[in-house]
Amino acid sequence: MRQILVDLAKCKGCRQCEKACSNAHSATTENSKPISRVKVLFTRPENGKKGSPYPMRCHQCEFPKCAEACMSGALIKTKEGIVIHEDERCVGCWMCVMTCPYGAIFRDVQRKVVVKCDACLHEEIPACVAVCKFDAMKVEESE
Amino acid sequence: MNSYDYIIIGNSAAGIGCVEGIRKMDATGSIAIISYEDIHAYSRCMITHYISGHIDEKKMYFRKENFYTERNTTPYLGRRAKKIIRSSKIVRLDNGEELHYKKLLLATGAEPAPYDVTGNSLDGVYFLRTAADSEAVMNDVVKGGKAVILGGGLVGMKAADALNERGMDVTIAIASSQLLSQTMDRYGADIIKNAVESNGIHVLTNSPVKCILGDDHVTGVEFESGQTIPADLVILAKGVRPSTILAKTCGIDVDYGILVDEFMKTSDNDIYAAGDVAEALDLIRGGKVVHAIWPNALEQGRIAGMNMAGAQIAYQGGIGMNSAEFFGVAAISMGLCRSRDEEGLEVLICKDEEKGTYRKIVLQDNVIVGAVCIGNVECAGVFNGLILNRTDISSIKDLLLEDDFDYAKLVGAGLG
Ligand SMILES: Cc1cc2nc3c(=O)[nH]c(=O)nc-3n(C[C@H](O)[C@H](O)[C@H](O)COP(=O)(O)OP(=O)(O)OC[C@H]3O[C@@H](n4cnc5c(N)ncnc54)[C@H](O)[C@@H]3O)c2cc1C
Ligand code: SF4
Ligand code: SF4
Numbered sequence A: 001m002r003q004i005l006v007d008l009a010k011c012k013g014c015r016q017c018e019k020a021c022s023n024a025h026s027a028t029t030e031n032s033k034p035i036s037r038v039k040v041l042f043t044r045p046e047n048g049k050k051g052s053p054y055p056m057r058c059h060q061c062e063f064p065k066c067a068e069a070c071m072s073g074a075l076i077k078t079k080e081g082i083v084i085h086e087d088e089r090c091v092g093c094w095m096c097v098m099t100c101p102y103g104a105i106f107r108d109v110q111r112k113v114v115v116k117c118d119a120c121l122h123e124e125i126p127a128c129v130a131v132c133k134f135d136a137m138k139v140e141e142s143e
Numbered sequence B: 001m002n003s004y005d006y007i008i009i010g011n012s013a014a015g016i017g018c019v020e021g022i023r024k025m026d027a028t029g030s031i032a033i034i035s036y037e038d039i040h041a042y043s044r045c046m047i048t049h050y051i052s053g054h055i056d057e058k059k060m061y062f063r064k065e066n067f068y069t070e071r072n073t074t075p076y077l078g079r080r081a082k083k084i085i086r087s088s089k090i091v092r093l094d095n096g097e098e099l100h101y102k103k104l105l106l107a108t109g110a111e112p113a114p115y116d117v118t119g120n121s122l123d124g125v126y127f128l129r130t131a132a133d134s135e136a137v138m139n140d141v142v143k144g145g146k147a148v149i150l151g152g153g154l155v156g157m158k159a160a161d162a163l164n165e166r167g168m169d170v171t172i173a174i175a176s177s178q179l180l181s182q183t184m185d186r187y188g189a190d191i192i193k194n195a196v197e198s199n200g201i202h203v204l205t206n207s208p209v210k211c212i213l214g215d216d217h218v219t220g221v222e223f224e225s226g227q228t229i230p231a232d233l234v235i236l237a238k239g240v241r242p243s244t245i246l247a248k249t250c251g252i253d254v255d256y257g258i259l260v261d262e263f264m265k266t267s268d269n270d271i272y273a274a275g276d277v278a279e280a281l282d283l284i285r286g287g288k289v290v291h292a293i294w295p296n297a298l299e300q301g302r303i304a305g306m307n308m309a310g311a312q313i314a315y316q317g318g319i320g321m322n323s324a325e326f327f328g329v330a331a332i333s334m335g336l337c338r339s340r341d342e343e344g345l346e347v348l349i350c351k352d353e354e355k356g357t358y359r360k361i362v363l364q365d366n367v368i369v370g371a372v373c374i375g376n377v378e379c380a381g382v383f384n385g386l387i388l389n390r391t392d393i394s395s396i397k398d399l400l401l402e403d404d405f406d407y408a409k410l411v412g413a414g415l416g
Helices: A016-024 A065-069 A095-099 A127-131 B013-025 B044-052 B131-140 B154-165 B186-197 B245-250 B294-308 B380-389 B394-399 B407-412
Strands: A002-006 A039-042 A053-056 A075-077 A083-085 A106-108 A113-115 A137-141 B002-009 B031-035 B073-077 B081-085 B090-093 B098-106 B110-112 B125-127 B146-150 B169-173 B202-204 B209-214 B218-223 B228-230 B233-236 B240-242 B271-273 B278-281 B321-326 B329-335 B346-352 B357-364 B367-374
Touching: A016 A039, A016 A127, A039 B407, A053 B407, A065 A075, A065 A095, A065 B294, A083 A113, A095 B294, A095 B321, A095 B329, A095 B380, A127 A137, B002 B013, B013 B031, B013 B098, B013 B294, B031 B098, B044 B131, B044 B154, B081 B245, B098 B294, B125 B131, B131 B233, B146 B154, B146 B228, B154 B169, B154 B186, B154 B233, B154 B321, B186 B202, B186 B321, B186 B329, B186 B357, B186 B367, B218 B233, B271 B294, B278 B294, B329 B380, B367 B380, B380 B407, B394 B407
Parallel strands: B002 B031, B002 B098, B031 B073, B098 B271, B125 B233, B146 B169, B146 B233, B169 B202
Antiparallel strands: A002 A137, A039 A053, A075 A083, A106 A113, B081 B090, B090 B098, B110 B240, B209 B218, B218 B228, B321 B329, B329 B367, B346 B357, B357 B367
């Protein structure tokens, strides 16, 4: 399966991955603003300065809490090991938001559906990995 | 007689979770799944969305239509299991057919609690548990007609929302003083009450019902206070109770629900139980409890399935939790968070009345045991993870109520 890995030591917190991700997923968002599926968070601020960056993305959990909580079947773990989301089935109940321990599911409030990382399965390289100038993101393919 | 390695009674969250769990461990063992409902695996939680007209019948299915064939599972739909004969490991169906099992899962779920009030069987009075119920309600919806929902739990609220959307004039009547009184705290429930009331749904609190009025078809509801309101449609939404009849008659241990150990096994070594029917480990308080919610049913079913197929996976225990959106107000509650749970616990609260946001964290010895998030719900999942992992949050306590609290704060504190 495909895993997107992050090397925290290399991340500078420039947030280019966020931009690349929302661009890569902008085709399907109708009128609402495209939302990135990766979010660069920061640890506790220190001495008035921003903390260290932490690019938070879906871990494609082995037993995904989000999909087990999804009452519509919109979130499904595929044979490839990726948890995918189907907009047409989603009813915006936010059960998945309530259960993902990383906060890796994002609400599109306008469309009343969620979005999450699909590992850019149909692309050779995920958009966030491709754009990162600092080599902080890596894609790993395993059996 | 047909013989199966695994038989599952119940074709809903727990039953389907079990098929998925078995197939993680055992690709070839034979599986049969039985349900008296003659319909592909559908989500009960979606039946109000069906009534509202947001989705069609097929969108209630929570797994693809080729689910059974892909997993080499034989469905017995429209068949009720009548009896379990443990000595010979047989399930007898309502058509007399007998099926032999090696391992059996009871995932018979719950049924509406009986509501003993005069008029409860008049035409136009419904329980709301199955797809068939929702079909019946659908056929009775009259735009501009009056609907009365007796009960203000999640099912009642979702039903009110759906009927309001179909253009009915909806009243929710509850005996207590608070909506969602089993799951939400008072302040949170008041925000939700405001939202539904300002969208035209009436809420009658402290209104115990005396009787439902009508000759053949319902015409109204009379309350103990003497007040009467007209009704064309009444939904009885007074909660559910576990469907334990099969378990009781075959002699396995049943308390309120079917008692299971940490492996989801009942008092019979070859019979497991999961979901709304199972009384399983409570993560926060210890002891056993029925948390009748979708995520727990699916997870328990999956764990039972893996164990039926030879794994030894322990259930970590469940918590009560709920999430829904009412008229644009997203509301999540989990763990010990009702106002009456708070005694002896530490409570952190922040609210912004203008923005309509509210966050409450309930702590016991610096471990989160409950939370409410309204409006801004993005970090609810992180709180959920902290509850499940029983994380000591001392080092990030001052950040829990911050707007930008998120997973990175755990990582920074070495808790990620
Ligand atoms: C309207 C509504 C809205 C809900 N909304 C939410 C929500 O938003 N979030 C949430 O977490 N939960 C919600 N729930 C609760 C949720 O649906 C249940 O927790 C969940 O369905 C439990 O799954 P289960 O598999 O344990 O049992 P059930 O869903 O009750 O299924 C039981 C299965 O067993 C079968 N069965 C029972 N007895 C027999 C027998 N003797 N022979 C053959 N088959 C039998 C039934 O046909 C069915 O297939 C809602 C429930 C309702 C009714
Ligand atoms: S969204 Fe969250 S729970 Fe779901 S697979 Fe990704 S990390 Fe796991
Ligand atoms: S918001 Fe959508 S994806 Fe998330 S649990 Fe609800 S239906 Fe499933």
